[in-house]
Amino acid sequence: MITGILFDKDGTLFDFNATWRDWTEGLLLELARGDSLRAGRLATVLGYDLAEGRFSPDSIVIAHTPEEVAAALLPHLPGQTPASLVARMNVIAADAPQVEALPLAPLLTGLRARGLRLGVATNDSEVAAQAHLETAGITAYFDFIAGFDSGHGGKPSPGMLLAFADRFGLDPAQVLMVGDSLHDLIAGRAAGMRTVAVLTGLAGAEELAPLAEAVLPDIGHLPRWLDSQPADRAKV
Incomplete structure (x- = not known):
């Protein structure tokens, strides 16, 4: 039994999609700092289509840990550290509407x-x-x-x-x-x-x-x- x-x-x-769409777009907006080209590159890393507002089936956001997501983003974010990025992602995640x-x-x-x-x-x-x-x-x-x-x-x-x-x-x-x-x-x-x-x-x-x-x-x-x-x- x-x-x-x-x-x-x-x-x-x-x-998943209804919950994490807002988190992802908020994170991209913050990290890109108004640079639409950077936002697009980061969205591609995450497996997220900004225009359609949806995730690809193989998006790293789906099942990976924040540390793994941060590691994928860091090469595109000069000056960021793994610890600071993970901390910021967790703060935004805690506020994500479920x-x-x-x-x-x-x-x-x-x-x-x-x-x-x-x-x-x-x-x-x-x-x-x-x-x-x-x-x-x-x-x-x-x-x-x-x-x-x-x-x-x-x-x-x-x-x-x-x-x-x-x-x-x-x-x-x-x-x-x-x-x-x-x-x-x-x-x-x-x-x-x-x-x-x-x-x-x-x-x-x-x-x-x-x-x-x-x-x-x-x-x-x-x-x-x-x-x-x-x-x-x-x-x-």
């Missing part, structure tokens, strides 16, 4: 009522994650919230996931990792967990399906999927 569920944050709990993939409180209430441990494992910073969950009014539903800088590493490494299982004495084979990117699913498999993908990020079903037991339109479909699982099934 499943005893715990770990959620990715962006693209899973929150709609758009729920669906009403989260009723869903999380139902999952908690099943006796499940719930957690969040994100490649965003822990401070930004805490701010986003607090703004959405859902922090109290989660037993565990970790970012890339929480001391467990970032995805696709399994450190955050194993830390969740270890903290609550859960068998990883009875924990479900739910995410919208290959990073989420690879991390889940590496941790020995079960994996389910959702389509509220930018990756398509054909990309996610090989690493997921199921590909759902959004996490609102989780309760029905859980009900369909044999009660004695512990692993894939």
